[in-house]
Amino acid sequence: MKAPADLAATDMAEAMRLAILRADPALSRFDPLPRIISFDDFSRGHCGWSQLVGNYEDDLDTMLPGYAQHSSAMLSTLGHWDAGSHGAMDSSYALKIATRARPGARNVAIKRHTFRKRGPIRFELYFTFKPEASELKLSETDVRSIGFLFDLQCGDRDGDGERVMPHLRFLNAADGKHLQKWQYKRETTRFEAVGAGDKILSHYHLAPEGWLDLPDGEQRLCYNEIATKVNWSYLRFDFDLESMRALGLHCNDRNFDLSGFDSIRIPAMKNLWCMLNFCLFAETDVAKRAFLYVDSICISGDF
Amino acid sequence: MLPENITAVIARNERWTGDAASEPYEAGWAREALFFIRALKQPVGASPTGWIEISPDGMHWLREGTEFRMPSQKDAIAAARLTCFGNWLRVATQFEQGAECTVLVTVHLKA
Numbered sequence: 001m002k003a004p005a006d007l008a009a010t011d012m013a014e015a016m017r018l019a020i021l022r023a024d025p026a027l028s029r030f031d032p033l034p035r036i037i038s039f040d041d042f043s044r045g046h047c048g049w050s051q052l053v054g055n056y057e058d059d060l061d062t063m064l065p066g067y068a069q070h071s072s073a074m075l076s077t078l079g080h081w082d083a084g085s086h087g088a089m090d091s092s093y094a095l096k097i098a099t100r101a102r103p104g105a106r107n108v109a110i111k112r113h114t115f116r117k118r119g120p121i122r123f124e125l126y127f128t129f130k131p132e133a134s135e136l137k138l139s140e141t142d143v144r145s146i147g148f149l150f151d152l153q154c155g156d157r158d159g160d161g162e163r164v165m166p167h168l169r170f171l172n173a174a175d176g177k178h179l180q181k182w183q184y185k186r187e188t189t190r191f192e193a194v195g196a197g198d199k200i201l202s203h204y205h206l207a208p209e210g211w212l213d214l215p216d217g218e219q220r221l222c223y224n225e226i227a228t229k230v231n232w233s234y235l236r237f238d239f240d241l242e243s244m245r246a247l248g249l250h251c252n253d254r255n256f257d258l259s260g261f262d263s264i265r266i267p268a269m270k271n272l273w274c275m276l277n278f279c280l281f282a283e284t285d286v287a288k289r290a291f292l293y294v295d296s297i298c299i300s301g302d303f
Numbered sequence: 304m305l306p307e308n309i310t311a312v313i314a315r316n317e318r319w320t321g322d323a324a325s326e327p328y329e330a331g332w333a334r335e336a337l338f339f340i341r342a343l344k345q346p347v348g349a350s351p352t353g354w355i356e357i358s359p360d361g362m363h364w365l366r367e368g369t370e371f372r373m374p375s376q377k378d379a380i381a382a383a384r385l386t387c388f389g390n391w392l393r394v395a396t397q398f399e400q401g402a403e404c405t406v407l408v409t410v411h412l413k414a
Contacts (some may be wrong), residue, residue, distance in 0.1 A: 045307045053315075060316035062344065072311035074329045079390055092333065099327060217307035252387050 028208050031236070031298035033122045037113065040297040041249065043091030044076055047297075049073055052108035052279060055202040057195020064194070066204040070244070073097050073109040078293060079226035080133060089126055089232050089295040097292040101132070104144070106206060108281040114274040116243040117303035118155070123148070125297040126232045129172070130290040133227040135208060140223050144185075144285035146292045150239060153268050163272060164244045165205055166263040168214075168237065170221070170251075177300050182217035182249065182256060185210050185298035202256070205246045205264055206281065215260050219251060232295055241276075244292035307332065307414040314394075314408035316343055324395035325360040325408050331390035333412035338394055340381040341407045342374035348402025350375040355383050358391040366395075373404055 007015065022028050025165035037294060054067020076096035078086035088094040099105040115121070131142035147169025154160050167185035172178070187210035191201045222231040238247035244263070249256040278299065284290035314325045328338055340353060350373040356364040367388065371381040374397055385392070394408055 026362055046309060051312065053312075063316070068316060071313055071315070072328075074311065075332055076329045077331060077390070079329075079331070079360070081362065096329065098326070132362065196324075255315075 009299055026296075027298065029126070029234075030088075030124045030298040031122075032122060032124065035301050035303045037121070037303055038297070038302055039299075040095075040111075041091065042088065042093045042095045042296065044296070045216070046073065046075065046095065048111045049095055049109045049149045049280070050111075052110040052140050055194050055196075055200050056164060057197060057200045059195070059199075063191070064202050064204050066206060067202075069105060069207040070284050071098070073107075075282075076186050076293065081136060082133070082228055086228070086230055094293040094295050097280055097282050097294075099290045101284070101289045103284065103286055104208065105290075106195070106283045107280050108206065109190040111278045113276040113278075114280050115241055115276040115301070117301070118151050118158075119302050120238060120240050120247065121276075121299065121301045123150070123237045123239070123297070123299055125235050125280075126295040127235060127292065128230040128232050128295075129196050129282065129290065129292045130227055131284065131286075132291065134288055135227070137227065138225070138244050139227045139288070141176050142284065142286045142288050143172045143290040144174060144283040145169040145171045146280075146282050148237065148281070149279045150237075151275060151279065152241065152242075152244065153272040153275040161268040162244065163268050164263045166237075166239060166246055166261075167205065168249060169211065169281075169283075170213065175285070178300040180218060182212070182214040182219065182251075184214055184261050186264055188213065188266065201269075213264075214249075215257055217256055219254055221252070228229060228268075230293065291298050306404065309412050311412070312407070313410055314406055316367050316405060318403055318405045319396065320375065320398050320403045322395075322397050324356065325393045327358065327391050327393050328386065328410055329361070329390050330392050332409070333414055335413040336385040336392060337411045338392060339409050339411070340374060340383075340385045341342065342377050342379055342404050343407050344405040345377040346373070346375055346402070346404040347355050349399055350404070351398055351402070353381060353383075353394060353396035354399065355385060356393050357388055358393070359371075360393045364393065364395070370397070382389050386391050
């Protein structure tokens with residue numbers, strides 16, 4: 001082992017950074033890049049996670065139906081009828097994204113930032129999911145999927161001119177089949193003008209069509225034995241804003257190969273420069289609400 | 304640290320007819336809740352009584368006791384205040400046959 005005096009200053013700084021991180025009970029379970037952009041512990045409120053509202057003009061009826069179903073995320077202690085509050089990992093509260101009780105219903109929460117530098121960013125969270133415990137059954141195939149996406153666009157002076165939307169979901173089940181695999185998406189729907197003018201467009205990037213299996217993307221997560229027992233899982237997604245390419249996906253003990261992964265890519269839009277949005281979503285497969293719970297989220301970057 | 308508060312939109316541009324209710328909302332962290340119910344379109348037919356419901360589990364509901372008249376004009380707003388509740392809250396009402404109201408329901412919660 002090298003003596004401290006032999007360490008380069010950068011090595012020493014990194015060692016100190018890691019030591020401080022690992023001694024901090026709130027951050028020690030994360031592996032953030034050098035700058036923490038946001039750390040969301042839902043015992044401190046919603047931390048900027050609001051509902052994804054669809055675009056509209058003049059009349060809310062112009063909103064695409066996929067977005068019209070969305071509602072506000074909530075703070076939950078995971079209270080269950082049979083066992084009371086489950087609680088989160090180290091506080092009482094988690095963010096809860098709940099769908100409606102209709103097959104195929106979906107809900108999305110979003111956090112909206114912009115970026116300072118095009119470089120690596122890291123999205124880490126601890127999550128769990130369950131259907132509403134409205135039946136005394138295991139119900140392990142009732143949640144269709146949970147997932148996340150980024151909504152990114154280059155800076156106004158950059159030459160590449162793209163809006164890039166990496167999408168990943170854990171497809172838990174479809175039509176009663178327990179599929180348990182990661183999927184990605186490269187297609188969105190056609191852009192439509194909403195309202196009478198041509199200033200506001202909308203597209204439904206979470207349409208159910210177009211999901212592709214991630215190679216070797218099968219993963220059996222801990223679901224536990226009844227509908228009201230949950231276990232928290234770790235998820236990490238790395239993305240490079242410079243090349244607009246995914247760098248890695250990690251869930252619990254598994255690293256996934258993203259060499260075949262790509263994002264939804266569309267021409268840059270006229271007012272979204274340097275956009276750095278993060279979304280989390282849940283989908284139900286049956287006429288029962290699906291719940292995505294998030295204990296905490298750490299978003300970091302190398303800049 | 305300032306106390307938490309949140310504005311949540313729990314029903315947006317929903318056309319309510321017959322037995323109608325907002326989606327359940329968890330508010331156990333809050334000490335006060337204030338609901339606003341706005342008619343986004345001209346309501347059709349009689350404006351019924353609306354009420355707040357509470358639940359032990361988000362699945363089984365009963366009336367909390369607070370009532371209000373559903374808005375009778377486009378952009379009219381009804382309100383309901385609560386200071387004693389557990390965790391789950393929702394707004395419910397019941398329309399006569401043929402009556403309807405397209406609503407925007409928001410809940411404002413304070414710790």
